[in-house]
Amino acid sequence: MSGRSPFYKELLGHLDEGDIAALTPESFARLPFTTKDDLRTRLKDLLSKPIHEGWIFYETTGTTGRATPCPRDNVDSIVNNTALSVCYDHVFRAHGENHVIGVMGPNELHSTGDTFGDVCRNLGHAHAKMWPHSPVVGFKRALEVLQEISVTGVFCTPNVAMSMAKEAIRAGLEPRELGLRFFMFTGELATPGLLKNIGEMWGATAYNCLYASQEASILGAVHGDGRLRTVPLNVYYELIDPVTTLPAPRSENGYRQGELVITHLYQGSKPLVRYRTGDLVRLYDAAGDASYPSEVLLPLGRVRDRIDLNGRQVTAYELEALILDGLSGAMDYQLIIDRVDGTDTLEVEVETRDGIPLPADTTAALATAARQAWGCPLSVTYGKLGGVTTTGAMVSWKAARVHDRRSAPDAERQAALAMVALRRSE
Template sequence: MAIAPWADFITRWNDGKVTPEELTDWQTSALRTVLGHVYDKSPFYGRRLAGVNLDIKELTGLADIPFTTKDDLREAMHDMLSGTVADAAFYFETTGTTGRPTPCPRAPIDFDLNVLPLAHALDAIVRKHFTGTEERPVLAVVAPNDVHAACLSLSFAAKQLGIAKLDLFPITPTLGFARFFEVLVELKVNMILCSPGLLMALAEMSSTYGVEVPEDLSVKVLLTTGEMCSDGMRDLLAQTWHAESYNFMYGSQEAGCPAVTRADGTVMAVEPTYLLEVLDLETEASLGLQGYGELCLTTLVPGLKPLIRYRTGDLVEIAPDASGRRAVQVLGRVKDMTRIGGAKRSAAEIDNAILADPELIYGYEIDVFSDDGEDRLEVRAKAKEGADHDEIKKLVSGRLTAAFGVPAEVKIHPLLDLKSATGGWVSWKTARIKDRRVPEVADDIEARSAADLARAVERAI
């Protein structure tokens, strides 16, 4: 499959030169092609799609195609591929923090078409912040790079744009936190890509290494990825680092990057290469390509591991903006929703209620209790230096009670569990919430993975 026609169409779409009718025709044709591709080449989809009408004439026909689940990926493993690992340009795999690691090889067409929207997004942000200045961008990617796509993808995107880029993951024996902070200062790094939780942990621990955030650094742009970044967390990052914070890219090892930020901060679906379908949380029925519910992805690129109606487990709200493009809000995971005061609350709702005063706190952990059937909340908040503790308690407890209709007690803690900083790579809820109303799972892989990550950070510190 030639890459050039895809790249040309993506670039035209990015530049606003594709009409809605052209996009729909492109997506419908690409959907038919990718369905035939996986049926012919993937052992898993050859079985799963047997007897299914794949000659789809309209995008609404997508709802008649069977789902693909995370369990399918773990059970099928290499049978999910439309080819072999030898066909790949690069091999990646999932981290195994939520279950069995699964192969995620990328053929040249997969990798190149995944990098292109990242390059477009990065270019827009660089132009916004560096045009008309003598300063040139230096991008540090603070993420693991062992069989992980983020570092390599950003390397290629940065290279296309002529941006200096370095991998700078402190939780490794070859770097460590002391040298991490030295490099930030020495190179005058002015852009960082990192998970939100780790960015806050870095700000909090920096003084231990003789560096004050933000005073001693040159960082002006934060690009977040790897876990949910609520509006409250985005504002907390911006206030703490004195930098503009972007929810840069949404994606996964399995699915690639189906949504990227614009320079105005809106996260947009990459519609030429993905269909972002929304499923009703109760009925699992398709709501089409917009609405509130679980995100279900279909890869349109006929590469090495296309996924058809892949249930991500992520909670989203998708709506068209003024230009007709679809804006994506990622609100956490569906399974991370917590029933408080008789209603299910998303991770983003809880985050935004607690983090509404970014000048006061670094982060939090929360316990949910039930007394005679009535819910109550206990919050442990990490106060910023000089913040009024009584003011924090009053503001946070008041907002939680107003938002969720339950009493809330706030305590100021000098140090939070490191899982609240690193555990978000595994699960936002595992990292921050303990539901005391239900018994703990004896062998919870997500809890174990979050604890393992926290121990790795402790060793690196």
């Protein structure tokens, strides 16, 4: 690979076959990292073959930086989609037969439609590609298609499911009566509280089905037990301290937590070696009697999405998990962070069905939990959301969900607001 990729020829070209054969986990961990800046500056130099030798060209969204090329060949597609097919078969079987699957994700220069369409074909299920944010489809038509062809399951982001439920209610429809059996969520953070809320809203089971990125492909897939599993035949996983870059130690609770570094174990169009994903994850050992014996993977959000609350570093997962565990019935939410008299405060803006306030004991329990966890006074307000909160998959969880009044909007928050303005003008 290093001989065919100009970038890796420079980075790793000093290693001969003997050096590679002699690598151990310890010596491998001394090789240089591949970074996101490398991807943005070296672009096609990372590729191990010219684009015309692949079968399809994708790229990253480019909403917060230069789009980077992500072509794929048959090796890329076969190894990644096979891993998904093996895992998803258990989920699909748990929800009956005669499935028709809706695939609601962007298709232009993006892998969502092709990947999930291929997996459905592998498993013998019909599917329909429909991107509700596309002017060709829209949410109204997507809802009509769900009913017309009796869709049983949907691949989408959590916010697409929320937005579609709102559209259904506006149209006088009851989401729970539309026949959906399950949702397969990707593209955004999905904590247990969020999955529970959306599942109850639709009368369906909601899964966090995938941990992946356009550039790194499939890094985790949901199995029948509802947990994400690693794909160790395709990917070598390392966890590092994001500051020191030293290997992350195992905690007293038995898991490892740190920034994920991955190396592809297959040679596709763009294999990556020691790529720093920028994501915080936990890895738990598989149970000794597990039928699918790979580690359990829990994404915690991006390293740079950690938020300081009264001196505590809080991950995106920890923040959303605590909030949504106490917001049963919320159809959407946004967090407003401020600083009052030297103390960081939280305001949770919630959209509920028909604007009905949550029970007083629920909001009181949430306020108590936030004060105990982070020393934050917390209040709950109500209103219509759905503008910036819909941009998470295209920008970031933090840009979509957090309005931090302690500082001016950063570049990602500005990109999210600009995306909302563009959608409204179309």
